[in-house]
Amino acid sequence: MKAVYVDDAYTVVVKEVDKPKVGKNEVLIQVKAAGICGSDIHTYKGLHPFRKPPVIIGHEIAGEVVEIGGAVTKFKVGDRVTVEPQTGCGHCEYCLTGSVNYCTGRGAPGIGSWYGAMAEYFAAPEQTVFKLPDGMDYDLGVLVEPFAVGVHAVRKAGIQVGDKVAILGAGPIGLLAMAAAKAAGATTTLVTDVMDYALEIADQMGATHSMNIMNLPDWTEEAKAAIGGDFDKVLIAAGVPGIIDQSLKLLRKGGRIVTIAMFQGTQTFDIHNLQNQEKEIIGCMTYTREDTITAIDMLMAGAVNEQAIISHKLTCEQAAEGFRLVDKKEDQSMKVLVKFEDAN
Known part of the structure; x- marks a missing residue:
C-alpha cells in the first residue's frame, strides 16, 4: 500500500509498505481522507517531542471498514468510520475513569509499532473506532478528531x-x-x-x-x-x-x-x-471518548462550516506540497486533506 512518510525534517515522501495485519481486536480501515494536523507539522520540522522521523505520519482520518479481527463485535465490513487516535493501558486509574489522555502508557499513531494513518489502510483498536452518522461525508469525518x-x-x-x-x-x-x-x-x-x-x-x-x-x-x-x-x-x-x-x-x-x-x-x-x-x-491534552462523541454530534448539527475551514484536497502523491502549504501558510491554506479515494 502507499503510505506518506515524514522521512526526515522537511522531507515528505510516499513509500510502498505492507498493508497492516489486523489483530483480533482491531479494525482495518481503507482510508478515504486524512488531515494534516499542526502536530504533524511539528514532526515535519523535527520538533515533535515524541513522534520522530522517519515515520508514517497522520492521525486525522475517515474511511471504510474492510476487515475486522475475530473478537470485534461493534463493526462490520462496509461501515463508514473515523478514529480517536489514542490508546491507554486499560487498567490504570486514568483509563478506568475515562481519561485515557492522562495514561502514562498512552499510545498514538506514528509511535512504536502503530503506523500513522496517512496511508491507504490503517489498523486501529476497536475501542478507538467510531461510526460516522448517515449524511456525514468523509471530509467532515476527518474533522472529528481536531474538533474533539x-x-x-x-x-x-x-x-x-x-x-x-x-x-x-x-x-x-x-x-x-x-x-x-x-x-x-x-x-x-x-x-x-x-x-x-x-x-x-x-x-x-x-x-x-x-x-x-x-x-x-x-x-x-x-x-x-x-x-x-x-x-x-x-x-x-x-x-x-x-x-x-x-x-x-x-x-x-x-x-x-x-x-x-x-x-x-x-x-x-x-x-x-x-x-x-x-x-x-x-x-489541555487531546480529548476523551466523551469529547469525540460530542464532536460527532455537534458536527452533524452544523457547528462547523466545513467549506470554510477545508482549504485544499490533495492526492497522496501531493502530500509533500500539502505539508509545505500548511507550514508556510501558502495559498491561503487552512485544513489540508490528503485523499485516498482510489485505494484498493
Missing part, C-alpha cells in the same frame, strides 16, 4: 452561555475551538492572528470579532476595547513567546486560560496578575 480537541478545550475552560472568549491563533485548531465555544453558548468570540486570510475564515465561521495583531504592541488593550471589557476565558491556539502573559492581561478577575497549542521553550508571565486576581491557567 476544541470540544475538550472548551470543556476544560468551562465555557458557558454568555461568556466572552478570546481565541488566540486562527489555525484549524483555533477556529474549531472557536466553533466549539460558540456551540457551548459563548456570545462574544474574538479571534486573533497575524494572517488576514485566516481571520477572514474566522469571520466566515462566525467569530463576532477578529483582529490582526501584527505590529500592534498594545493589542490586548485594543482587544478588550473591541468587546467593551475583559474576557471570561482565553483559549491559546498559538504557542508563541509571551502569549501566556498577554492572555492574563485579557482576562477578568477569576477568569480562565486554557493552553491548546504545542509550545517550544519557556513561557514567562506576571505571577502577580495570576495570583492576586485568582486567574487560572489550565493545560
